[in-house]
Amino acid sequence: MKPAAAVVFATAVLGATAIAAEIPLADRKSGYEYMGRETRAMQDDDTANPGMLWVLDGEALWNRKEGAAAKSCADCHGDARASMKGVAARYPAFSTERGRPVNLEQRINICRAEQQQSTPLPFESKELLALAAYVGRQSRGMPIEIADDERTKPFLQAGRELFTQRQGQLNLSCAQCHDDNWGQKLAGAVIPQGHPTGYPLYRLEWQALGSLQRRLRNCLFGMRAVSYPSGAPEYVDLELYLMWRARGMPIETPAVRP
Amino acid sequence: MARALINAPAKAKRGDIIEIKTLISHNMETGFRPDNTGKAVPRDIITDFICKYNGQEIFRAELFPAIAANPFLTFYTVATESGTLSFEWTGDNGFTATESVDITVE
Numbered sequence: 001m002k003p004a005a006a007v008v009f010a011t012a013v014l015g016a017t018a019i020a021a022e023i024p025l026a027d028r029k030s031g032y033e034y035m036g037r038e039t040r041a042m043q044d045d046d047t048a049n050p051g052m053l054w055v056l057d058g059e060a061l062w063n064r065k066e067g068a069a070a071k072s073c074a075d076c077h078g079d080a081r082a083s084m085k086g087v088a089a090r091y092p093a094f095s096t097e098r099g100r101p102v103n104l105e106q107r108i109n110i111c112r113a114e115q116q117q118s119t120p121l122p123f124e125s126k127e128l129l130a131l132a133a134y135v136g137r138q139s140r141g142m143p144i145e146i147a148d149d150e151r152t153k154p155f156l157q158a159g160r161e162l163f164t165q166r167q168g169q170l171n172l173s174c175a176q177c178h179d180d181n182w183g184q185k186l187a188g189a190v191i192p193q194g195h196p197t198g199y200p201l202y203r204l205e206w207q208a209l210g211s212l213q214r215r216l217r218n219c220l221f222g223m224r225a226v227s228y229p230s231g232a233p234e235y236v237d238l239e240l241y242l243m244w245r246a247r248g249m250p251i252e253t254p255a256v257r258p
Numbered sequence: 259m260a261r262a263l264i265n266a267p268a269k270a271k272r273g274d275i276i277e278i279k280t281l282i283s284h285n286m287e288t289g290f291r292p293d294n295t296g297k298a299v300p301r302d303i304i305t306d307f308i309c310k311y312n313g314q315e316i317f318r319a320e321l322f323p324a325i326a327a328n329p330f331l332t333f334y335t336v337a338t339e340s341g342t343l344s345f346e347w348t349g350d351n352g353f354t355a356t357e358s359v360d361i362t363v364e
Contacts, residue, residue, distance in 0.1 A: 046263075047264065047279055047281060048279060050281060051284075051328070052281075053261045053281070053283040054259050056263075057261060132296070204326075207326055207327035207328070
């Protein structure tokens with residue numbers, strides 16, 4: 001077999017999993033590095049970072065008794081500063097109850113339903129974002145560690161396929177921008193590598209805190225693709241893949257982005 | 259539930275110029291955005307901010323619809339004496355919020 005033919009063969013065997021140019025681990029950059037001086041200063045100073053307003057709300061919610069069980073998060077988990085340290089860096093994580101990975105917001109709602117016997121908080125609601133931000137804040141600076149084992153592998157693979165699959169009227173894949181063309185310009189803005197290191201984060205454009213799923217919806221909308229309902233398994237698979245792709249990078253929650 | 263974050267030095271030397279940073283949670287609804295039915299969402303903004311140093315007004319700001327949500331205001335003053343810096347925000351629909359921090363001047 002000629003070398004050229006061998007390459008074609010190898011690509012065909014790997015099929016959809018062969019990614020044009022996965023970013024080498026050492027070349028990865030957080031979106032933080034593309035921000036201007038003022039926006040960085042906003043994220044770095046806890047009294048200037050508007051995301052901290054949600055963190056404070058989250059702290060109050062953590063200690064508030066909820067549901068028929070009249071239990072607060074703190075009643076089981078104690079002081080979040082100790083018990084939630086590093087937790088957000090491991091999510092999405094496999095849930096044995098659900099038989100698939102769940103993200104941090106879903107995990108909070110599982111706790112609400114089963115431990116507090118309360119109603120789930122709607123996705124993107126101020127309360128759910130506040131709790132996720134408060135839990136996420138406890139992992140700031142810690143490296144992302146996503147379990148890459150037999151249970152999560154199929155979902156990681158599904159997420160990777162979604163990431164590399166062309167979709168929408170513009171017929172674009174996530175990878176075409178965030179793997180192949182990061183650092184280039186899309187209109188006036190720099191294309192980041194798309195590492196979800198700081199979610200939920202405060203986006204100046206939103207003038208509010210928002211989840212990773214909200215951000216993914218933004219991208220799908222830009223690709224003129226059909227987005228999924230909040231909490232859809234496709235989003236969680238994609239979140240899982242994106243977090244795995246950012247493994248080892250430090251958590252910045254609550255980050256600030258333009 | 260209006261949350262506010264204040265960043266002012268707890269200690270300063272007499273005569274020092276100190277920076278005070280304030281951040282408050284507020285939607286700052288402009289009054290110009292239409293809702294799903296096409297009707298404008300009523301304006302709901304913070305209109306005034308006052309900072310007092312031991313009861314004496316040292317900084318005042320008027321806010322308008324073009325100011326982003328969660329207004330962040332930073333300003334300077336001269337540390338003259340130990341005491342309290344108090345902050346007051348007022349706005350539409352009877353919105354008020356107050357906050358205060360102590361400062362020791364040596």
